[in-house]
Each structure stands twice: as C-alpha cells, then as structure tokens.
Amino acid sequence: MLRLTSPKMALDGKIAVVTGAAVGIGEAIARTLLQNSATVVLLDVNDAAGKAVVEDVTKQYGEDKALFLRCNVESEEQIKAAFQKTVDTFGGIDILCNNAGILNESEWEKTVSVNLLGVVRGTYVALQHMNKLTGGRGGVVVNTASMAGLGPLVSCPVYTATKHGVVGFTRAMAAASAVSGYGVRCNAICPHFVQTDLITNIKSKLGQFSHLDDATNQMMENTGLLTVSEVAESVLELVMDETKNGDVLMILKQGKQYITFPSMQ
Numbered sequence: 281m282l283r284l285t286s287p288k289m290a291l292d293g294k295i296a297v298v299t300g301a302a303v304g305i306g307e308a309i310a311r312t313l314l315q316n317s318a319t320v321v322l323l324d325v326n327d328a329a330g331k332a333v334v335e336d337v338t339k340q341y342g343e344d345k346a347l348f349l350r351c352n353v354e355s356e357e358q359i360k361a362a363f364q365k366t367v368d369t370f371g372g373i374d375i376l377c378n379n380a381g382i383l384n385e386s387e388w389e390k391t392v393s394v395n396l397l398g399v400v401r402g403t404y405v406a407l408q409h410m411n412k413l414t415g416g417r418g419g420v421v422v423n424t425a426s427m428a429g430l431g432p433l434v435s436c437p438v439y440t441a442t443k444h445g446v447v448g449f450t451r452a453m454a455a456a457s458a459v460s461g462y463g464v465r466c467n468a469i470c471p472h473f474v475q476t477d478l479i480t481n482i483k484s485k486l487g488q489f490s491h492l493d494d495a496t497n498q499m500m501e502n503t504g505l506l507t508v509s510e511v512a513e514s515v516l517e518l519v520m521d522e523t524k525n526g527d528v529l530m531i532l533k534q535g536k537q538y539i540t541f542p543s544m545q
C-alpha cells in the first residue's frame with residue numbers, strides 16, 4: 281500500500297499545548313510531539329527551564345515550531361491568555377496535554393488545585409477553541425493521571441484523590457464530548473513511578489505521612505522506574521489513535537495496558 285505520510289510527519293500542521301512542559305514528563309511529551317512534526321506551545325511556571333527547552337528544540341526543528349508561555353494552571357485567567365495567544369499565533373489548538381502536577385500532601389488544597397482543578401480548567405478553556413460546535417476543528421485531550429488514579433498510594437491520600445478525579449473527569453468528559461458532537465477525544469495515562477524531580481525528596485512532600493517514606497521508596501525499588509520517553513510514547517499513542525476516547529492507559533515497567541472498568545449497563 282502506498283504510504284503518503286511517514287509516521288514522523290503524522291502531526292504535521294497540528295498545534296499542541298502541553299502544561300507542565302518545562303521539565304520531566306511534560307518536556308518529554310513536548311519533544312515527542314515535535315519529533316512527530318507538531319507545533320508545540322509549552323506552558324509552565326518555570327520560565328528558565330521552559331525557555332531553555334524551546335531554545336534547544338528551535339535549533340533542532342527551526343523557528344516557529346515551539347513557543348514557551350508562562351502559565352500557572354491554578355489561574356483560569358492565565359490559561360485563557362495562554363490559549364488565546366496560541367490561537368492568535370498558530371491559528372488553533374488540536375492537541376492539549378494536561379500534564380502539570382505536584383506532590384505536596386502538606387499544602388493539600390494546592391495539590392487539588394493544580395492536579396485536578398488545573399486539568400478541568402485547561403480542558404474547559406481549550407474546548408472553547410477546539411469544540412467543533414463553536415468553530416473549533418476538534419482534536420484530542422490527553423490527561424496525565426497516575427497509577428495512583430487507579431488504586432491507593434497510601435502515603436499520599438490527597439495526591440491519590442486528585443488522580444482518581446482526573447481519571448473520572450477524563451472518562452465522563454470523553455462521553456459528554458462524544459454525545460454532544462464536540463469532536464474532541466479525551467484520554468488519560470496512568471504511569472507507575474517515573475524518574476523525575478517529582479519523586480525526589482519524598483519525605484518532605486508527604487506531610488503527616490512522612491513516616492511512610494521508606495515504604496514508598498521500597499515500592500519504587502520493587503517496581504523500578506519508567507523513563508519519561510516511555511511515558512511520552514504512550515501519550516503519542518493516545519493522540520494518534522483516533523479510536524481512543526475515554527480510554528485510560530496504564531504504563532508499567534513490564535508494559536502498558538488499557539484499563540477495563542466495570543460496565544455501568
């Protein structure tokens with residue numbers, strides 16, 4: 281069969297926005313989307329790291345393929361401004377990766393605000409631009425949840441709650457979008473432990489459960505750590521596969537698997 285596009289050109293002309301894109305998993309998602317020819321807008325509160333990534337990828341992919349915008353996902357106003365700037369600069373939004381997240385069981389309201397409310401804010405503002413019923417061209421949202429969105433991470437009850445929330449929001453949003461004809465798919469990834477800054481100095485991030493740090497570190501040692509590239513490849517799968525909507529992809533060191541949830545019928 282004649283192949284008109286190589287896999288690397290698959291996202292040519294697509295505009296992607298990635299939150300929490302300055303380091304870690306978000307940076308890897310941004311780089312993977314660029315590698316597949318998307319144009320990427322990187323949002324983060326870490327200006328220095330975000331600008332450094334854009335400077336680096338610009339050398340590789342050329343001018344106007346990547347843009348850094350400072351944006352705190354706790355602020356609807358900042359999200360609106362960043363998405364509007366994206367649309368004004370590049371003409372639309374096709375892909376949103378809600379990835380920004382923190383681990384902070386002491387400041388647990390902030391953890392809810394970034395990890396769960398940030399995903400809802402990002403999705404709802406993006407829909408204003410992506411929804412086919414309001415002039416958008418449709419697209420896909422991929423949310424970074426966690427294995428802690430599928431079962432309890434005992435040392436982090438609030439982090440666990442936020443990630444269960446992301447999984448639930450993703451699945452309901454996907455169904456709502458489908459029945460409403462928005463043309464926007466919505467999926468989530470649930471990685472196990474990943475080698476990033478988020479899993480360093482764990483004791484200081486566990487609040488009243490700091491005494492559970494040894495058990496948590498032991499879990500990580502037992503399971504092993506994923507690389508950010510392994511996680512980003514799964515995001516790419518959910519972006520590219522147009523049959524995926526409301527799907528939740530668990531990513532383990534041994535491999536990945538779509539979750540089967542109990543049927544509600």
Ligand SMILES: NC(=O)C1=CN([C@@H]2O[C@H](COP(=O)(O)OP(=O)(O)OC[C@H]3O[C@@H](n4cnc5c(N)ncnc54)[C@H](O)[C@@H]3O)[C@@H](O)[C@H]2O)C=CC1
Pocket residue numbers: 299300301302303304305306323324325326351352353354379380381382394424425426427470471472473474475476477478479
């Ligand atoms: N590292 C791990 O073991 C796992 C991480 N995750 C999730 O992956 C996502 C990314 O985490 P990592 O890359 O590991 O963490 P990281 O700490 O390496 O990177 C997180 C990025 O998000 C940014 N960020 C934090 N708060 C923000 C805000 N309010 N607005 C905008 N940007 C903000 C940070 O500046 C940073 O650049 C998070 O949602 C996390 O919960 C999920 C499963 C496992």
Ligand SMILES: CCCCCC(=O)/C=C/C=C\C/C=C\C/C=C\CCCC(=O)O
Pocket residue numbers: 383425426427428430431432433434436471472473474478479482496
């Ligand atoms: C120290 C906190 C690190 C936070 C990063 C993160 O999100 C990592 C999560 C890794 C594992 C979550 C742990 C437990 C999940 C438990 C059960 C899952 C059950 C899945 C199922 O098939 O039912």
